[in-house]
Amino acid sequence: MSNEREECVALRDDLAAYALGALAGDEMAALERHLDSCEACCARLRWLSPAVDLLPAAVEQLSPPPRLRANLMEAVRAEAAPTAVAAPAREPWWRAVRGVIMRPATGMAVLILLVVGVGAGYLLRGSQTEAPATQLVQAEPLNGAATVSATLERTGDSATLHVHQLPAIAEDEVYEVWVQRDGVMEPRNTFVLDQDGSAAAAVPGPLDGGEAVLVTREPRGGSRQPTTDPILSAPL
Amino acid sequence: MIRPGSAPVGIPVAEKLTPDALQRLADEDLMTLVERRDADAFAVIYDRHGGGAYSLAYRIVGDSAIAEDVTQEAFISVWRSGARFDAARGSVRSWTLGIVRNRAIDALRRASGSAPKLDLDDDAVLESQTAAELTDSEAIRRETSRRVRGALGELPAEQSEVIGLAYFGGFTHREIAEMLGMPLGTVKGRMRLGLEKIRLTLAERMGIEGPWEVLP
Numbered sequence: 001m002s003n004e005r006e007e008c009v010a011l012r013d014d015l016a017a018y019a020l021g022a023l024a025g026d027e028m029a030a031l032e033r034h035l036d037s038c039e040a041c042c043a044r045l046r047w048l049s050p051a052v053d054l055l056p057a058a059v060e061q062l063s064p065p066p067r068l069r070a071n072l073m074e075a076v077r078a079e080a081a082p083t084a085v086a087a088p089a090r091e092p093w094w095r096a097v098r099g100v101i102m103r104p105a106t107g108m109a110v111l112i113l114l115v116v117g118v119g120a121g122y123l124l125r126g127s128q129t130e131a132p133a134t135q136l137v138q139a140e141p142l143n144g145a146a147t148v149s150a151t152l153e154r155t156g157d158s159a160t161l162h163v164h165q166l167p168a169i170a171e172d173e174v175y176e177v178w179v180q181r182d183g184v185m186e187p188r189n190t191f192v193l194d195q196d197g198s199a200a201a202a203v204p205g206p207l208d209g210g211e212a213v214l215v216t217r218e219p220r221g222g223s224r225q226p227t228t229d230p231i232l233s234a235p236l
Numbered sequence: 237m238i239r240p241g242s243a244p245v246g247i248p249v250a251e252k253l254t255p256d257a258l259q260r261l262a263d264e265d266l267m268t269l270v271e272r273r274d275a276d277a278f279a280v281i282y283d284r285h286g287g288g289a290y291s292l293a294y295r296i297v298g299d300s301a302i303a304e305d306v307t308q309e310a311f312i313s314v315w316r317s318g319a320r321f322d323a324a325r326g327s328v329r330s331w332t333l334g335i336v337r338n339r340a341i342d343a344l345r346r347a348s349g350s351a352p353k354l355d356l357d358d359d360a361v362l363e364s365q366t367a368a369e370l371t372d373s374e375a376i377r378r379e380t381s382r383r384v385r386g387a388l389g390e391l392p393a394e395q396s397e398v399i400g401l402a403y404f405g406g407f408t409h410r411e412i413a414e415m416l417g418m419p420l421g422t423v424k425g426r427m428r429l430g431l432e433k434i435r436l437t438l439a440e441r442m443g444i445e446g447p448w449e450v451l452p
């Protein structure tokens with residue numbers, strides 16, 4: 001034990017350098033191997049750590065630019081809720097189906113499936129659970145945004161908002177989707193425009209009990225409360 | 237305090253906390269929510285430590301744009317690796333600022349490839365905000381910083397020099413020894429003496445949390 005103690009005393013300088021991040025890779029690895037089996041040195045390192053923790057507080061304290069928070073939160077919110085980012089424009093279902101049917105090799109198979117499917121559907125009528133119906137609602141431009149057109153495609157308790165000819169926004173801005181419920185605006189999503197001024201934005205539920213889906217311009221990262229007047233509204 | 241991986245006491249997992257409730261949580265409890273991908277909890281962590289992180293990054297890299305990038309990268313890392321936070325090994329602030337320091341040192345080495353400046357005039361870039369314009373937390377942060385700097389000024393210059401070169405400059409003790417033309421043992425000895433002095437006198441005066449037992 002006396003040898004171990006002497007070794008620990010000899011390592012005190014190394015521990016200080018380690019706490020400051022000033023040991024090179026091989027020296028750091030050797031010390032960490034020692035720390036794995038030496039509680040005394042671990043205790044000394046813990047004892048030193050508040051001194052190192054104090055160092056960042058010694059620098060002049062600056063205010064980070066607000067865009068740093070906005071950019072960071074935009075990235076974080078996109079990862080926190082994948083549905084909270086602009087959804088890519090989807091190909092209409094009938095166009096996709098038409099593409100498949102038009103292939104010669106699949107055309108006959110589809111025809112057979114259709115016949116079988118219609119027959120089966122007839123036999124099973126009344127026992128099937130219906131898929132949620134899709135409703136299309138035309139949005140109304142507000143506050144002078146006369147060129148804007150938008151359609152809300154609602155399926156069940158969520159929706160996709162298809163917008164066209166929205167005014168371009170600055171790089172540090174986004175459009176934000178809201179659900180108005182009992183007069184309260186609930187933030188749902190942010191999106192930016194494609195080059196042609198269009199976008200398809202997911203509108204996560206719940207939508208039941210809501211009065212309308214609205215869109216405003218907001219700083220990047222979105223807002224918790226609208227900071228501008230809505231430019232369109234789609235009734236729910 | 238709640239250890240990472242467990243649900244905060246009294247907070248059902250599925251319940252979304254209000255902004256006020258989040259503000260009342262300790263950092264360690266917020267990290268539990270961050271681990272569950274709670275962006276609002278992460279925003280509170282940023283609001284508490286983003287200023288200190290940006291200031292540290294700027295102190296190391298000496299460039300506001302790079303400091304901004306470093307701070308953003310570091311907090312993204314905190315967001316994505318929140319599960320790796322271990323409260324037993326230190327505070328959220330220490331962990332976060334450690335990530336910021338490492339990223340800043342990396343950026344410094346990439347950008348300069350040479351010895352970094354260590355005599356930056358931070359006052360020259362301090363934003364022209366009056367005390368009345370600062371939020372309470374920012375004002376407290378700056379007052380704490382002023383007191384800490386004053387206290388560190390009591391260290392012998394040769395000790396604060398090697399500590400500054402190591403911590404803010406990212407130099408190893410071998411590089412510092414070469415730079416200052418002194419034996420390795422002298423550099424490491426000054427680091428130890430300086431840290432011990434901070435630990436024994438300055439940190440206690442500043443009320444820094446930590447294990448305070450005096451080692452034999």
